Amino acid sequence: GENVEQHPSTLSVQEGDSAVIKCTYSDSASNYFPWYKQELGKRPQLIIDIRSNVGEKKDQRIAVTLNKTAKHFSLHITETQPEDSAVYFCAASRNNNDMRFGAGTRLTVKP
Amino acid sequence: ETGVTQSPTHLIKTRGQQVTLRCSSQSGHNTVSWYQQALGQGPQFIFQYYREEENGRGNFPPRFSGLQFPNYSSELNVNALELDDSALYLCASSLKAMGKGSEKLFFGSGTQLSVL
Numbered sequence: 001g002e003n004v005e006q007h008p009s010t011l012s013v014q015e016g017d018s019a020v021i022k023c024t025y026s027d028s029a030s031n032y033f034p035w036y037k038q039e040l041g042k043r044p045q046l047i048i049d050i051r052s053n054v055g056e057k058k059d060q061r062i063a064v065t066l067n068k069t070a071k072h073f074s075l076h077i078t079e080t081q082p083e084d085s086a087v088y089f090c091a092a093s094r095n096n097n098d099m100r101f102g103a104g105t106r107l108t109v110k111p
Numbered sequence: 112e113t114g115v116t117q118s119p120t121h122l123i124k125t126r127g128q129q130v131t132l133r134c135s136s137q138s139g140h141n142t143v144s145w146y147q148q149a150l151g152q153g154p155q156f157i158f159q160y161y162r163e164e165e166n167g168r169g170n171f172p173p174r175f176s177g178l179q180f181p182n183y184s185s186e187l188n189v190n191a192l193e194l195d196d197s198a199l200y201l202c203a204s205s206l207k208a209m210g211k212g213s214e215k216l217f218f219g220s221g222t223q224l225s226v227l
Contacts, residue, residue, distance in 0.1 A: 046215055098169070102153050103153045104153050
């Protein structure tokens with residue numbers, strides 16, 4: 001089955017700086033790669049996703065890149081704000097039937 | 112449009128007991144996935160239900176079972192509870208189109224299960 005690895009496990013940045021979180025996946029047939037943000041005590045919420053036919057996608061301060069050959073994808077957050085502080089999870093699936101998550105990255109944005 | 116709701120929010124059981132967790136999917140969604148999230152870990156896929164049948168299963172033993180009802184709501188049942196079953200159980204709903212995979216997952220707030 002799919003195996004997703006996520007790095008780093010913790011990340012601390014200064015407000016206004018950029019943050020990058022990286023994930024690798026094992027199943028070359030995976031074609032859907034979402035990112036979720038989970039604040040303490042709350043449900044995971046989808047923040048951005050990308051499909052395997054696209055190399056990059058951007059939504060305001062958030063962008064995701066995908067390298068299918070290397071089987072890795074990354075989340076980029078620019079101009080970070082304290083409210084970006086949360087745990088971020090990457091995930092990978094084949095047609096979303098069996099979505100596997102990374103272990104998470106705890107992002108802290110210092111004011 | 113109603114979101115994904117789960118009940119109960121918290122539950123305390125003792126080892127060996129059985130538990131049933133419930134999930135109502137988001138309006139318009141026909142697929143429900145269940146995940147186990149241990150403290151400090153990512154969600155682990157348990158199984159997915161589509162059209163009232165199991166449609167994929169993760170690495171969980173048979174004592175984890177489920178149901179999906181005609182209204183697309185779902186139950187997760189866990190028999191012979193073990194201490195390691197203590198975790199947040201998340202339900203996520205999505206819309207699976209005919210011949211295609213499901214679209215985006217939307218999560219409920221989860222049920223926090225403690226096994227003593």
